[in-house]
Amino acid sequence: MARKPQDFKTPVHNNWCPGCGDFGILNAVQMALAELDLEPHRVVIFSGIGCSGKTPHYINTYGIHTLHGRVLPYATGAKLANPDLTVIAVGGDGDGLGIGAGHFVNAGRRNLDITYILHNNGVYGLTKGQASPTLKLGVQTKSLPQPNINQGVNPLFLALAAGYTFIARSYAYDTRHLVTIIKQAIAHNGSAFIDVLQPCPTYNDINTREWYSGEDRKDPQTGRAIPRVYKVEEQGYDPLIKPGMSDAEIAAKLTRFIEKALEWGERIPLGILLKNETVPSYEERILERIPFYRETPPARQRISDAQGRPTLDLAKLLEELKVT
């Protein structure tokens, strides 16, 4: 019996603003989990703080709503302790690239098998619309008393530099596209990062739904809007870096990635931009040190017997300290 998105819903009252992009992301996560037919108790959704941080409460899996900026280390801890869990981290752009930027970079270095979905709305939603780290220089969204004085960080570049081995971008209002991306991110063995463009109807009056779909630039012939977002896969873009490729081939792939990551404004690429299969996952690195890590990871160590006595052979460890 296949699962349905409905199975991943909770009765919790949803208090996002009407039309919020978070709804699209939430639906896509629920659909992806259903389509992958994952058992709810094997899945954990972690979130940071922000409007996006409420996501886990609406999903019927284990749901851990953590601290502002700290979603990745919490998620990492759980996955390391029990690698059988499917771990998905979600959070705002302020959460992940502002206060949590250090964790974003260091999670990439590990390449642990988790999926990180960034709700990129250009603003600090829950605190009423201040500029987020992805908002471009000089842009003045609704709540800003002055135009943004900082440059926007490019999440795709940062993810590449940090070492994420799966880097994708999707769009909150293209649920179908997002579902396929999330499914592939979960299937990817390593750290997967999805930058989800998410209009904030309340505070971001610049990068709106209409802006992304190009309502302001109609084809003079057909009168139809020319969307800014487009899909790289439709252009034959191939994100795969696999073992055995030459350095030149890899360099060519990365160059293409950079070209795509630089596009913004008139044309905004969506899709999987990088899938690197040449980097060992963190689990594989631990396995080199602890060969039985998979069978008895930290959460499944048999630490005591039925009587509550420790199972550790302490005498052996004391041997090197022994003096009489």
Next chain:
Amino acid sequence: MHRKNSLAWLIGGAQGSGVDSAANLFAKACAFGGLYVYGQREYYSNIMGEHSYYQVTVSDRPVRSVRSYTDILVSADAETVFLHALEVKPGGAILYDPKLAETPLSKVAALEHRAREDIHSYLQARGLPETMSGMLHDAQARGIQLYPVPYDELLHQMMGEKAPQLAQAKRIANAMAVAASCALVGYDIKLLERALEDIFFGKKKVIELNLRACELAYEYIGKHFARDFPITLEPIVANESRIYVTGYQATALGKLTAGCSMQTYYPISPATDESVYLEAHQIFERRGEQGAIVVVQVEDEIAAITMATGAALAGARAATSTSGPGFSLMVEGLGWAGINEVPVVITLYQRGSPSTGMPTRHEQGDLRFVLHAGHGEFPRIVLASGDLEECFYDAIRAFNYAERYQLPVIHLLDKSLASSSQTHPAFDPQRAHIDRGLLNSSAVGESYKRFAYTETGISPRTVLGTPGGIFWNTGDEHDELGHITEDPIERIRMMDKRAKKLEIAAREIPLSEKINIFGDPASELIILSWGSPKGAILDALEALWAEKRSVCFVQCRLLSPLPSDDLRKLLERAKRRVCIENNYSGQFAGLVREQTGIAMDHLIVKFNGRPITMDEVYQSVKEILLGTAPRRMVLTHGA
């Protein structure tokens, strides 16, 4: 006056020149001979060149602290003589390299300004030259014996042109100084040989080289000096299996015994050693299978506590280890673990503070901080160990408390514990018990509520991945399922529920795990303390009791929830009370006054970055007994 098997020994030299290894060698040689040993390391926040020293107390009875004086001073450089000569007791000895004797004070570059000024005034006042030999002359005049040992010459004799250069020669010279010390006290060189074999295990050439050099130094003392040193050391029979263990190792071994399977850390003195030790011992034997701990060096202490918390949610016994600056960063994560009732253990090695303070020096300045760290109110358990045995067993208890009461536990230690080494009966895992609390590991059912209201406030817990055990967590206030709520009534219930757990803990935890009492509480004077001063107090107590002084020592181990009723009962009966602690303001004395209404008659504090010595306790307590002590006494010993 001849004295057998009781010795205070100190070696000093530049950091990175092998002072620690030499001290370890001496300590182990003594320990192999069945003697009791306590060692304490002092060092700068520096890699190379600054002054470091190592004190070793040896006895045929258990020893637990350092002394204010030393019987034998081993100097690997001139700075050591300048800084420590005045600590040598009349009748004691200074071992030194004669080629350094004319080193002027002005050439000792690393000396702190204040120390230089003091030494300058001291020598000037006595009309002595401002050189190392000026210091040595003064020592001799005070009845201290001088033992110049020409290490280089001896090495040359032994190896000719092949004698090692500089760094290595220095290290060998330090080993030779240990051998010379053994010769002075007539200690069997065979035991030194055993210590060399133990320390350089498997490195045959190194052992051989050091051994030959040591033999030469040993013989040199016999040949060139009269055998009249008043202290002798002799091996004794130890009727028990004993280890020589360092504080961070004891804590790490406790964690492993407790089943801690994940530790996160960000490097910081003096906590790092523990994590490094764990990683070096990441695979071990469990009954019938192999076990492991995953040690993760993370990007900062915020990640350290949050990652450990994530692991705890998944069911691992998880911990992180840090010091003051790191704990400061962990505070928001502590509150999150509090409101979500996650069993996570934080091992906090206090050090000289605030800010980076004195990174490698000792202090107990974080008591008030750990009790209150975090915004808002949530229960936590704080336990403080007083010695290495407690480091081990308390580390196990910390996890039991954490899981039984589902809250963060702070195991409060300090630099003095971390860097002290001690001979100790081998830790006994049979004395340890693992209590995982109310933990559902199999299917629970559709209506599972992670934060269900119960009599005790403790709700049966599931871990991530448990079928039917789905729950939600949030740092927001939440309902029984773990979903956000701002309902005023639900808020009261949840606050009550969490607070209740601490009341239960206070009731359930046996008195023996809260307080240690040494002596008769009906004594003239009660000494109150917590944490690492325990060793110096116990050592001083033995001396005071030997003089039939009426003194009792109450050591508080559980600091949250504080056993205030028990403390009040004990303190009420005392005629006089003194609190001893390694901080400025007497944080514990203040806490006890706040929670029991009882004020201390005296406060003995020390905050110069150095641990309290036995002699400091002995002297200040005696002053109190004689009625000559001020209310607040500040201890200052230590270079």
